[in-house]
Amino acid sequence: MTVPAPDLNFRMTHDERARSAFIVGLKKKANLSIAVELESRFHKKIVPALQQKLGRPLDDTSREDRKAVIEALKNEQLYRLWAYVTYLSQGVKWELVEEIFAKDLPRLQAAADHFLSAPDKKCTLTLNPDLKIPANIAKVEIHRQPGGFSRETHARDIAAGAKYNFGATMGPSAGQGRAGFKPGRSAGDFVAETIKARYPALKPKRILEVGCGTGRNTPSYTRQFPEAEVVAIDCAPGLLRWACAFAESQGAAIHFKQMDATDLEFADGHFDMVVSHILGHEMTTQGLPKMIAESWRVLAPGGVMFHADVAIQPGHINLFDQALNQWQVRHNGEPFWMGWADADVGGLMKKAGIPAADMFTEYMSSTERGGEWFCYGAHKAQKQRVVP
Numbered sequence: 001m002t003v004p005a006p007d008l009n010f011r012m013t014h015d016e017r018a019r020s021a022f023i024v025g026l027k028k029k030a031n032l033s034i035a036v037e038l039e040s041r042f043h044k045k046i047v048p049a050l051q052q053k054l055g056r057p058l059d060d061t062s063r064e065d066r067k068a069v070i071e072a073l074k075n076e077q078l079y080r081l082w083a084y085v086t087y088l089s090q091g092v093k094w095e096l097v098e099e100i101f102a103k104d105l106p107r108l109q110a111a112a113d114h115f116l117s118a119p120d121k122k123c124t125l126t127l128n129p130d131l132k133i134p135a136n137i138a139k140v141e142i143h144r145q146p147g148g149f150s151r152e153t154h155a156r157d158i159a160a161g162a163k164y165n166f167g168a169t170m171g172p173s174a175g176q177g178r179a180g181f182k183p184g185r186s187a188g189d190f191v192a193e194t195i196k197a198r199y200p201a202l203k204p205k206r207i208l209e210v211g212c213g214t215g216r217n218t219p220s221y222t223r224q225f226p227e228a229e230v231v232a233i234d235c236a237p238g239l240l241r242w243a244c245a246f247a248e249s250q251g252a253a254i255h256f257k258q259m260d261a262t263d264l265e266f267a268d269g270h271f272d273m274v275v276s277h278i279l280g281h282e283m284t285t286q287g288l289p290k291m292i293a294e295s296w297r298v299l300a301p302g303g304v305m306f307h308a309d310v311a312i313q314p315g316h317i318n319l320f321d322q323a324l325n326q327w328q329v330r331h332n333g334e335p336f337w338m339g340w341a342d343a344d345v346g347g348l349m350k351k352a353g354i355p356a357a358d359m360f361t362e363y364m365s366s367t368e369r370g371g372e373w374f375c376y377g378a379h380k381a382q383k384q385r386v387v388p
């Protein structure tokens, strides 16, 4: 009898697939139908009424105007319907995930154990049980994921990582009708290819990914830069175990380490590239500047720091979308969403000692994925400039 090779794919019954499709449909209903109709009411009714009351045009960058829009939206039945459907769809998503995992987790754990204990392993995993997991992850159920990212019940536990990945299949991209990356490609390919195109002379020997999570993007760096040593850190152990098992299943050699991105345990200038994907918007207003400063500190002269995150800054998106995002902060497991949106990322890089001439903040879209990135980072000069 042949034993099937262990795999990290989620298994759903026919009915569970139908429920999953229903949940994505519900999210699309909220985002592509209810919110669209509500936005049309916003432009036709709320904007003129507020402008008349204030005696001036609304300003997409004003927090006061954002508050006024939120108050006005609260009187709209459609807003309450949008909030209800959004809240409900996220709740039933996690109910489905929990049900599937109640059956499938032992198999997924065994598959992960298989990869994590392979005798000829390419990856390494270094956990630090003494690490004080930062409060943004230890105390918050981000995305309303039950138990959050950091809960673990035993020393090999991969549940947090498995749930994170599975939950993402019914997450914002799917709910907004956006296609994900093509199979075998990830946000890491987008970042790596952008860096290659912009800095063709850079031949990184060491690459660091901060806040790698379940490592969805990390193997892209070993593919894109086969000569480089790739290190990936996160503070959540269950995500790292999953990330390591996933990378091993892909044959990618990556060193995963449990570490706090705001307090990196690497020497100054250790890496030629420091990257992240959707990390900043999950950090506190105290954590974000530290993460930027640490990314810069561990970057070698001549190296590139490149962070890609959600493009939800006021002015880039209008007051209506900001109001809906503000709701997500309080009710839908995105507590740091608006702190991120309002952060002056350029100012934070300046405070970290990055010369203005070397840094960038830029909106970019990846050709194969709908939606935009807010990218920020810097190229460290070979010879350090004196920052005034």
Ligand SMILES: C[S@@+](CC[C@H](N)C(=O)[O-])C[C@H]1O[C@@H](n2cnc3c(N)ncnc32)[C@H](O)[C@@H]1O
Pocket (backbone or CB within 6 Å): 134, 136, 137, 149, 187, 210, 211, 212, 213, 214, 215, 216, 217, 233, 234, 235, 236, 239, 259, 260, 261, 262, 276, 277, 278, 279, 282, 283, 287
């Ligand atoms: C939205 S997830 C993104 C994960 C991954 N980069 C991806 O694209 O799927 C944000 C990640 O940042 C990690 N994180 C947040 N704050 C951190 C910190 N201070 N130190 C290390 N990791 C942190 C979380 O544990 C989580 O895995």
